[in-house]
Amino acid sequence: MKRIARSTQRPSSLLRPLTPSTHQPRLVPIAIQSSKTTTTTTATTQTVPSSRRHASSLSQRPDSSHVMFPGAVKSAFSNSMTFEEPSKYDALPTYRAVDQHGQVVDPSFKPDLSDEEVIKLYHDMLTVSIMDLIMFDAQRQGRLSFYMVSAGEEAVCVGSASALSSEDVVFCQYREQGVFKQRGFTLSDFMNQLFANHKDPGKGRNMPVHYGSKELNIHTISSPLATQLPQASGAAYALKIQRMQNPTVPPRVVAAYFGEGAASEGDFHAALNIAATRGCPAVFICRNNGYAISTPTLEQYRGDGIASRGLGYGIDTIRVDGNDFWAVREVTKRARELALQDGGKPVLIEAMTYRVSHHSTSDDSFAYRAKVEVEDWKRRDNPIGRLRKWMEAKGIWDENKEREARDSIRREILKAFSQAEKEKKPAIRTMFEDVYEELTPEIKAQMKELKEHLDQFPEEYDLGDFDGGKDSLAK
Numbered sequence: 001m002k003r004i005a006r007s008t009q010r011p012s013s014l015l016r017p018l019t020p021s022t023h024q025p026r027l028v029p030i031a032i033q034s035s036k037t038t039t040t041t042t043a044t045t046q047t048v049p050s051s052r053r054h055a056s057s058l059s060q061r062p063d064s065s066h067v068m069f070p071g072a073v074k075s076a077f078s079n080s081m082t083f084e085e086p087s088k089y090d091a092l093p094t095y096r097a098v099d100q101h102g103q104v105v106d107p108s109f110k111p112d113l114s115d116e117e118v119i120k121l122y123h124d125m126l127t128v129s130i131m132d133l134i135m136f137d138a139q140r141q142g143r144l145s146f147y148m149v150s151a152g153e154e155a156v157c158v159g160s161a162s163a164l165s166s167e168d169v170v171f172c173q174y175r176e177q178g179v180f181k182q183r184g185f186t187l188s189d190f191m192n193q194l195f196a197n198h199k200d201p202g203k204g205r206n207m208p209v210h211y212g213s214k215e216l217n218i219h220t221i222s223s224p225l226a227t228q229l230p231q232a233s234g235a236a237y238a239l240k241i242q243r244m245q246n247p248t249v250p251p252r253v254v255a256a257y258f259g260e261g262a263a264s265e266g267d268f269h270a271a272l273n274i275a276a277t278r279g280c281p282a283v284f285i286c287r288n289n290g291y292a293i294s295t296p297t298l299e300q301y302r303g304d305g306i307a308s309r310g311l312g313y314g315i316d317t318i319r320v321d322g323n324d325f326w327a328v329r330e331v332t333k334r335a336r337e338l339a340l341q342d343g344g345k346p347v348l349i350e351a352m353t354y355r356v357s358h359h360s361t362s363d364d365s366f367a368y369r370a371k372v373e374v375e376d377w378k379r380r381d382n383p384i385g386r387l388r389k390w391m392e393a394k395g396i397w398d399e400n401k402e403r404e405a406r407d408s409i410r411r412e413i414l415k416a417f418s419q420a421e422k423e424k425k426p427a428i429r430t431m432f433e434d435v436y437e438e439l440t441p442e443i444k445a446q447m448k449e450l451k452e453h454l455d456q457f458p459e460e461y462d463l464g465d466f467d468g469g470k471d472s473l474a475k
Contacts, residue, residue, distance in 0.1 A: 064077075065077055086302075086303060086304070089304075091304045091305075092304055092305070092307045092319045094320060094321050094352055095318060095321065095327055096320070096321035096324045096327045097324055097326040097327040098324050098325075098326050098327065098386065098387075098390050099386075100380065100381045101386075101389060102386055102389025102392070102393050103393070104390075106327075109326065109330065113162075115394075118387075118391065119396065119397070121158055121159075121162055121182065122384075122387055122391065122397075123405060123409070125158050125178065125325075125383070125384050126384065126405060126409055127187075127409050128154050128158070128178045129151060129154055129384060130406065130409050130413060131177070131187070131190065132147075132149040132150060132151055132177070132357070133149075134410070134413055134414065134417065135149075135417075136357075136361060138417070139361040144194060144195070145207070145208060146208045146209070146360065146361055147194070147208055147209060147360065147361045148174050148175055148209045148360045148361070149175075149357035149358065149360075150175045150176070150177050150357070151355075151357040152323075152353055152377065152378075152382070152383065153178070153287055153322065153353050153355065153383070154384055155322060155324060155325040155328055155384075155386070155387065156178070156287050156353055156383075157175075157176050157177065157178025157182070157287075158178040158179075158181070158325065159324075159325040159326070159328030159329040159332065160179070160255070160257075160285055160328050160351075161178065161179040161182035161183055162182055162329055163330075163332035163333040163336060164183075164253070164255055164332065164336065165252065165336075166183065166217070167250060167252050168217065168252050168253050168254065168255055168336075169217050169218075169219070169232075169235050169236075169239070169252065169253075169254045169255070170216075170217060170219065170256075170257075171219050171228040171229070171231060171232040171235070171256045171257065172211075172218065172219075172221050172257045173221065173228065173258050173259060173262060173287075174221055174223075175259070175287065176221075176257050177190070177209075177211075179218070179257065180211055180216070183213075183216045183217075183218065184213075185211065185213060185216060185218075186416075187412055187413055187416035188416050188420065189211070189213070190211070190416070191417055191419070191420030191421075192420050193208065193209075193210070193211050194208045194209070195420045195421055196208070196425065196426075197424060197425060197426070198424050198426045198427065198467040199420070199423055201213075202220065203426045203430045203434075204425055204426040204430075206220070207223070209221065210222065210223070219231070225262050225265055225267075226258060226262040226265035226266075226271075228257075228258070229256055229258060229262070229268050229270075229272075229284070230267050230270050230271040230274070232254045232255075232271065232282055232284075233256075233272075233275040233278075233282055233346075234274075235254045236254040236275060236282035237274075237278050239254065239344075240278070240281055240343065240344045243344075244343075251281070251340045252281070253281045253282065253283055253336050253339045253340060254282045254283070255282075255283045255332075256282060256284050258284070258285075258286055258287070259286065259288070259289060259292065260286055260288040260289070260292065260297060260300060260301075260305070260306050260350075261291075261292025261300065263286060263309070264292070264300060264301070269313075271284070272309070272310065272313045272315060272346065272348070275315070276313045276314050276345075276346055279343055279344045280344055280345070281340055281344035281345065281346075282339060282346045283346070283349065284310075284315075284346060284347070284349065285332070285349045285351060286306045286348070286349065286351065287322065287353060288305060288306055288350055288351065288352050289322075290353075290354050290355055291365070291369070293359045294359070294365070294367070294368040296368075305319065305352075306350045307319045309348075310348030310350075315345075315348050316335075316338050316345070316346075316347045316348070317349075317350070318335070318349055318350070319349075319350045319352060320349060320350070320352070321352060322351030322353030323352075323353055323354075323381050323382070324383070325383060325386070325387045326387075326390070331349055332349065335349055353383070354381075356374055356377055356378055388402065424466060424467040425467065426466070427467045427468045427472035428450075428463070428466050428468075428469075428470065428472050428473055429447065429468070429472040429473055429475060432446065432447050447473050448473075451473040454470045
């Protein structure tokens with residue numbers, strides 16, 4: 001066999017010395033990055049994305065007082081070795097427009113809603129609060145398998161949702177009943193999902209409180225903590241690209257809700273980083289309610305809450321009083337505007353509140369916190385009570401209207417509850433559907449085997465609760 005000699009001579013083009021560029025390196029402000037930057041060499045002209053340009057074209061200028069390293073282009077040199085201590089920096093302030101007595105404390109605040117619109121949103125907050133109490137009791141009675149209450153966080157959800165467009169895309173965690181209610185989710189929608197009946201769009205396949213609505217642009221809730229955050233960043237990036245390809249498309253943002261406990265997950269950091277580096281029009285809304293199940297914030301982090309992390313990722317950030325409906329609404333409204341600027345960028349909102357409820361019906365929070373602490377928050381700074389005080393001071397609400405509203409809401413909830421509880425479960429056949437577009441021969445064989453089993457042992461199964469009974473398997 002003839003052996004092929006391997007040449008040791010390098011191509012002349014690789015041996016030729018590089019010709020210095022006649023162009024000086026140029027910095028582009030980080031806040032305003034062009035999508036493409038042209039750099040010229042002696043051989044060719046290339047179009048290089050600005051996100052790559054820092055690493056490929058920056059160099060240290062002689063006698064410069066500032067760092068020119070790609071990883072810290074705004075840093076100044078120092079001849080003093082100093083470790084930065086977090087304790088030297090003040091905590092970020094918490095914005096509020098209305099105090100706990102219902103009095104306006106921000107002189108620049110001007111309500112942008114009519115009296116009727118305010119009453120409607122207050123009605124949404126009351127509905128969520130009363131529904132939570134009823135469903136919690138229903139679970140304790142064995143009529144429901146599971147539930148999560150949002151008591152104390154009604155203003156965060158309803159206030160923020162009211163500032164979004166109906167076309168904006170929403171990702172929730174599991175305590176955002178107020179977001180769903182404000183966007184048009186009906187009491188029947190809630191109940192059908194909670195009871196997993198045949199009217200549930202999810203066909204009863206999900207556990208309670210995992211709502212979702214394609215019509216309302218709200219992605220279905222999933223149990224794994226914080227997985228919705230990178231999904232939200234990806235969705236926001238898709239909206240950005242959509243606008244780049246078709247500028248006539250109305251601008252939209254993605255709103256992603258999560259708790260401070262979820263911010264300890266890696267998905268939180270991945271989501272904020274990709275949103276910042278890609279300029280995704282996303283509004284991240286953190287409900288910092290003080291507890292991640294049984295873990296208090298003092299054991300969750302040492303830094304200044306969640307807001308300080310946004311600054312670390314180069315994201316516009318604000319901390320807001322989550323018990324102040326008006327402050328949350330104003331902040332979210334402004335955050336949405338910011339998210340659509342400069343082609344898109346993320347914004348982080350940390351809404352400070354307190355989880356009055358147990359984590360879920362599977363939790364007893366009095367095992368790790370004092371009952372008097374909870375009662376004090378209920379009495380002293382309840383978000384529903386604060387908005388009510390503001391409305392009463394304005395003369396659009398009183399005790400009689402409060403009583404009538406609560407009675408009416410309770411009746412509506414109990415009616416929807418009773419109707420949903422009586423509905424049949426989804427057809428047995430549905431457990432085999434929606435995996436493949438058409439049922440495969442193997443799945444059809446499994447369906448047939450199940451029907452034969454049910455025919456053989458009819459006394460062992462109560463099939464009357466299922467839509468169509470075992471006959472649905474024969475279709």
